[in-house]
Amino acid sequence: MTLSWKRPVTLVNGRIVTADGEADSLRFGTDIIAIGERPHAGDGVIDVDGAFVLPGLINAHEHLELNHYGALPTGGPYRNASEWIDAMRPRLRADGAIRANSRFPLADRLFIGGLKNLLAGVTLVAHHNPPYPGLARVVPVRVLQPYAWAHSFALEGHPVGAGGEPGPRVAQTCHRAGENVPFFVHAAEGIDRAAEAEIDRLDAAGCLRATTVLVHGVAMTDVGWRRASSTGTSLVWCPQSNRALFGATIPVRAFLDTPGDAWRRLCLGTDSRLTGARDLLEELRVAQAMTAVTAEELLRMVTSSAADVLRTRRSGRRGRGAPADLTMIPASAADAASSLVSTRRSEVRAVIVGGTPMVADPRVGSLFPARRTAASPIRVDGIEKLANAALVRRMARCPIAEPGVTCGS
Numbered sequence: 001m002t003l004s005w006k007r008p009v010t011l012v013n014g015r016i017v018t019a020d021g022e023a024d025s026l027r028f029g030t031d032i033i034a035i036g037e038r039p040h041a042g043d044g045v046i047d048v049d050g051a052f053v054l055p056g057l058i059n060a061h062e063h064l065e066l067n068h069y070g071a072l073p074t075g076g077p078y079r080n081a082s083e084w085i086d087a088m089r090p091r092l093r094a095d096g097a098i099r100a101n102s103r104f105p106l107a108d109r110l111f112i113g114g115l116k117n118l119l120a121g122v123t124l125v126a127h128h129n130p131p132y133p134g135l136a137r138v139v140p141v142r143v144l145q146p147y148a149w150a151h152s153f154a155l156e157g158h159p160v161g162a163g164g165e166p167g168p169r170v171a172q173t174c175h176r177a178g179e180n181v182p183f184f185v186h187a188a189e190g191i192d193r194a195a196e197a198e199i200d201r202l203d204a205a206g207c208l209r210a211t212t213v214l215v216h217g218v219a220m221t222d223v224g225w226r227r228a229s230s231t232g233t234s235l236v237w238c239p240q241s242n243r244a245l246f247g248a249t250i251p252v253r254a255f256l257d258t259p260g261d262a263w264r265r266l267c268l269g270t271d272s273r274l275t276g277a278r279d280l281l282e283e284l285r286v287a288q289a290m291t292a293v294t295a296e297e298l299l300r301m302v303t304s305s306a307a308d309v310l311r312t313r314r315s316g317r318r319g320r321g322a323p324a325d326l327t328m329i330p331a332s333a334a335d336a337a338s339s340l341v342s343t344r345r346s347e348v349r350a351v352i353v354g355g356t357p358m359v360a361d362p363r364v365g366s367l368f369p370a371r372r373t374a375a376s377p378i379r380v381d382g383i384e385k386l387a388n389a390a391l392v393r394r395m396a397r398c399p400i401a402e403p404g405v406t407c408g409s
């Protein structure tokens with residue numbers, strides 16, 4: 001036995017959401033060992049008092065380094081993303097606060113983007129921008145890798161990364177990605193004919209295919225979605241960002257009801273806080289308020305469908321052998337999905353990544369000693385929490401503050 005040895009933990013008296021229903025216990029180390037099995041001798045046993053235990057949530061669209069700017073007044077509505085980018089350009093040069101925020105070290109910016117997600121129960125993020133060196137190391141949640149990406153047709157060859165990295169060529173990058181790596185691109189981001197025409201352009205370039213993940217698709221028609229989804233192309237929906245820029249979003253009901261299994265290829269993302277909601281939990285509420293979509297459909301969009309769209313083999317999966325990426329939420333409604341859409345980040349009971357508790361409500365604070373993990377107090381939106389001590393040290397060192405979060409009790 002070494003000091004790094006961590007005994008398994010069994011969560012009991014819980015409502016563990018599985019592919020086939022609910023179980024009352026879950027046993028895990030770094031991976032999920034068993035569901036619905038009694039604790040073994042020597043296990044840490046944590047009574048979760050009827051809380052729902054979900055697979056860690058997946059945020060399918062994020063720009064990790066941009067969240068610390070906060071929500072910038074967009075000045076919209078616009079007809080397409082190019083109009084917004086053109087309107088932003090002079091402000092990027094003239095606005096003192098924006099310039100100051102652009103000078104923080106990239107590692108700190110990425111860390112804050114990760115912290116935003118972690119606090120909202122997200123354990124896997126699809127980052128859309130260059131895979132910066134050390135990205136996975138500085139972000140406190142999992143970052144999807146490998147991935148291929150282009151910003152958009154409009155920003156091919158234009159600076160898009162934090163260091164001015166140019167936007168990759170759409171068609172070339174899509175085809176180089178191969179058969180198993182997802183390729184992400186902002187597309188049909190707008191409400192005019194120019195935005196809609198991007199779907200034809202992708203089609204003509206052979207880019208509507210099973211590995212392609214379109215982001216936004218606001219201008220896409222039912223017919224466009226039927227065509228795209230029939231090729232296996234997926235779509236990430238970012239309702240708050242769409243509303244902020246265009247005052248409109250996708251006809252999500254029609255997209256979900258498209259004959260066949262197109263619904264499996266639709267998932268949810270926050271985009272960055274420049275235009276998106278504060279976090280994925282808020283985004284779920286925006287989604288429900290804007291459109292006729294059920295809580296169950298939303299839950300799928302941030303768990304199983306997202307795992308399929310992102311082509312993850314282990315993360316985002318439920319059941320034995322999957323990483324113990326878990327999000328625990330109070331049972332505020334009869335079912336997990338309805339509870340999730342009413343949960344705020346201060347109410348999240350625990351977030352566990354690879355079996356390591358990262359943030360937890362003090363009532364399940366025994367998770368930390370049970371997994372041999374040091375914890376320190378923090379406050380999230382005024383509510384006392386315990387957080388992984390290494391995470392708290394990193395927060396204390398970070399020159400960027402996460403609004404609403406303080407270290408110490």
Ligand SMILES: [Zn+2]
Pocket residue numbers: 061062063128186215271272
């Ligand atoms: Zn985006």
